[in-house]
Amino acid sequence: MTNSSKNQLTEEELIPGGMFYRQFLPLRMEEISFSQSGEIYRYKKNEFYCAKSVRDQHSVWSISLFSFGELLEGIGVKAVTSLPTFHFLKNADEVAWVKLSDFICFIDCHSCSIIRKIKIKPDWENILFNEEKGLFSFASKNALWLLDLNGGKRLLHKEKNRSVLSGAVPSRNEFGIEQGAFWSPDGSKLAFYIVDQTGISSYPLVKVQEPMATLESIKYPMAGANSETVRLAVYDVERDKTIMLQPSDWEESYLTCVTWSLDAKHLYCAEVDRSQKHCRLLAYDVCDGHCERTLFEECDEKYVEPQHPLFFLDDEHFVWQSRRDGYNHLYLYDVRGNLIRQLTQGTFEVTQLCGKVGATDELVFISTQSSPLNRDLCAVKISGGCVRILSKEKGTHSVAISSKNGCFIDSFSSAVVPGKSFLRNFIDDSESLLCEADNPYKDYEMPVTEIGSYEKDGEEIFYRIVRPATLEKGVRYPLAYYVYGGPHVQLIRNEWLAGTKGFEYMMALNGYIVMSIDPHGSDNRGKEFEQKIWRNIGAVQMEDYQYSIEWLLKNKEYVDSKRMGVYGWSFGGFMATRLMLRCPKLFKLGVAGGAVIDWASYEVMYTERYMETPKQNSDGFAENDMKRFVKNLTNDMLFIHCDNDPVVLWQNTLLLLKEAIKNGKQIDYALYPGHQHNVQGPDRVHLMQKIRRYFDSHFR
DSSP, X not given: OOOTTSBOOOHHHHSTTSTTGGGGSOOOOEEEEEOTTSSXXXXXXXXXXXXXXXXXXXXXXXXXXXXXXXXXHHTTOOOOSSOOOOEEOSSOTTEEEEEOSSEEEEEETTTTEEEEEEEOOTTOEEEEEETTTTEEEEEETTEEEEEETTSOEEEEEEOSSTTEEESOOOGGGOTTOOOSEEEOTXXXXXXXXXXXXTTSOEEEEEEOSSSSOEEEEEEOOBTTSOOOEEEEEEEETTTTEEEEOOXXXXXSEEEEEEEEOTTSSEEEEEEEETTSSEEEEEEEETTTOOEEEEEEEEEOSSOOOOOOOOEESSSSEEEEEEOTTSSOEEEEEETTSOEEEEOOOSSSOEXXXXXXXXXXXXXXEEEOSSOTTOBEEEEEXXXXXXXXXXXXXXXXXXXXXXTTTSEEEEEEEOSSOOOEEEEEETTTOOEEEEXXXXXXXXXXXXXXXXXXXXEETTEEEEEEEEEOSSOOTXXXXXXXXXXOOOTTOOOOOSSGGXXXXXXXXXXXXXXXXXXXXXXXXXXXXXXXXXXXXXXXXXXHHHHHHHHHHHHHHHHOTTEEEEEEEEEEETHHHHHHHHHHHHSTTTOSEEEEESOOOXXXXXXXXXXXXXXXXXXXXXXXXXXXXXXXXXXXXXXXXXXXXXXXXXXXXXXXXXXXXXXXXXXXXXXXXXEETTOOSSOOTTHHHHHHHHHHHHHHHHHO
């Protein structure tokens, strides 16, 4: 089955976190940006940060990991093992700041020198820089602070109640929320969340690393229980004054899509009611905090989910993203809430709004226009018109735009292309190749990856099969079926390695067929495709998985129907469990990691969106409480959990284990101490080895 002329990969080379994993990453341009003038572009590649001239590709400056380490050691700071992200200043193109574990350092990249260091603490969160005022904001414990360039810190806001957090990320990162504070474009004001968790129950996480274990409690709002209360406030730097925005007249709601107007006089946010069926876009006057108007509202009988901030074109117009017509598209509004036009439409999803090109009066965005597998680089006239696809290669694209000279850098990869980057022009479509990554696996025995689709009930379902490079005639191979099936995840994509994460290649190199599909509920197929999971979060996916097995055995003669196993993590762990307990004859073994077992014990924002509350949907929750079906288990199953998991609480699989004991069912169980929602870093190799050995113990 192996080609003796090729080298053989080890798990330390295949698995993220492995000792040699990084040596097999394609050497591509990353973290690409343009200077304010548009004359220079900057990027990271192979542990170098570089800057080059747009005009002639001449090198302007370069900093290596080694030289950066020497700089740090020269000022008494511990060297790093990889280059951190460089945050370049707008008003000083060659200066960037970086965040390390104990320091923030400002670097003059041209002279390769550190011009300032500021002491910080590792537990400071949500650090944001206000270049105009020379201030950082950060959250620590339940307080929001300011930090100046000399290291002086000042308390901005803190409530006496320790359960009320200032500047914290609310809603457990749902609704696309990634930060807890927002500097205005001119740096004059800071908007921030105030998150009241008083009514939320605490959940204990036990830290066992010390001789005497310690307890850390987290607030965990479960479906149907109390949720947090969120407000917005604005700090005015010049007046040294904090203004509370007018509270909502809705009894319970979530606030997201926080966006400043360009003149910093207004703050916009989307408010979603507790049921997540009603959204309204609000405009606040930040001088006194009152709500000036509701610009528009969106409703859906199942759920709405605004995830993107407004994109302002000028003081009077912005672009809003919505799935109101079934797919995520761009809508042009004025600041009074009048819809001017829908900019994009069709049976494809806009996955990212990238920027505006003044020279062509276009918006640039990424979409799935050519296929759900691809990410096409596109543009559309703001004044109206057809979408044009800028990318010339089928694959997954990203872009960096220069607003000054009409240039952009288009980077892409595909299932067969490790990576390319082109400097291109919006106006004349000229291009030059900047970087082409070599295949890091070219000298190694690699599996074959097949991406395709089949039809089920008139809908296209995409699949991916990873198999050994050479199949022996007449031999049937064991199947390792990798599942997920939940919202916001798409497993199969036309990008380097086709969306695989090491597990698939590891198993295929050990003689397995590895299959995955993106069933209903998966991302980037439109609202209707996703919403079929509503109120019964695992039922339609289970039907899709059953059908896919029928299709596989009918069309791929090399699969051994008597040696099939399933594996998944998180939502995938839930689906693996559901398949083993609700379809007990389908798979001979199952592995479920970090699995949701009972959705009534999962977080409120996510669960109620797709399932409503346990009181409103008792049948749906009962159908998806896996403890009720443990008695159906007839084959071997391994459950894995991390003891410090703050996302899917450890009690999920512990209570299933208890129910299995009660029913006389033998299940296998493994624990990874000190890890959170998944096993990351070097220990991940151990996890993957454990899963492979579990398959081997039954199928070899």
